[in-house]
Amino acid sequence: MSVFEGFRFRHVTSLIHRLDPRVKFLYVLAMFVVAIIFTEFLPLVVLFFLQIPFVIVAGVKREWLRSLRGAVFLVTMIFVFNFVFGYFYHTYPTGAALLEYSLAMALRFLVLVESFSVFFLTTSPDHLSLALEQSHVPYEFTFAFTTAVRFVPVLAEEAQTIMDAQKARGLELERGNFLKRVRNYIPILIPLIVSAIRRSLELAEAMESRAWGATKKRTNLYVLKMRLGDVVLIVLSIILIVVGVYVHYYVSIPPLSRFLPPLSF
DSSP states (O other), X not given: OHHHHTTSOOOXXXXXXXXXXXXXXXXXXXXXXXXXXXXXXXXXXXXXXXXXXXXXXXXXHHHHHHHHHHTHHHHHHHHHHHHHHHHHHOSSOTTHHHHHHHHHHHHHHHHHHHHHHHHHHHSOHHHHHHHHHHTTOOHHHHHHHHHHHHHHHHHHHHHHHHHHHHHHTTOOSSOSOHHHHHHHTHHHHHHHHHHHHHHHHHHHHXXXXXXXXXXXXXXXXXXXXXXXXXXXXXXXXXXXXXXHHHHHHHSOOOOGGGGSOOOOO
16 A cells, blocks of 8 residues: 555645646656657666656655555566566567566656656645646546545555454455455455445535535635746756657667676577
């Protein structure tokens, strides 16, 4: 559940936290586009380390590392699937080229998790909702999205609490074959679903008591405005996309096999 903890907003005063959510999302999209166009390992390594200064300035290193640690299982699965299918179906030549492609696909996913983790760790759900409203997104969709963002880490924490409680009662989650382990999670899922339904009913009652939807034209206490830091990040995002596209089409990227001994399998 640590991967979800790495997406929970942290109240920290930093330059990254004060940036406009729309600008930070533009940066995430730029990182997403550049990561998608590359299948080579070395550019993805550069993209991975490119985001570390943002993490340091934002002061969310511990939570960021927790999100990466939670994504290790999925990263491993992506590497294994790409390597196995590439080996048996000969999608890529065997040897170093197949190894590099499998590593690149795993690292691409890690870069995407990393960028979205920084975005959610440094963006308040209230500011995110306000940014969507000012972008002319209907308030109903905005409210649904921000509510989901708020409650996913809460439900993940509650699931971990239920797991600990059931283990204390003698439930063994890691024993038996695959089907047995799946069945072992039923005592986890049922209390979690009941708790989620109860929480949704409480939220519905709170919304009704506050006359949610009584007026179509809503007002907000705060209005998001672009500042110098936002302009700088916009420029950096555009430069990132331009440089990424240029390198992809006009620069010969050395393969990882050039730095490794010959491999054959």
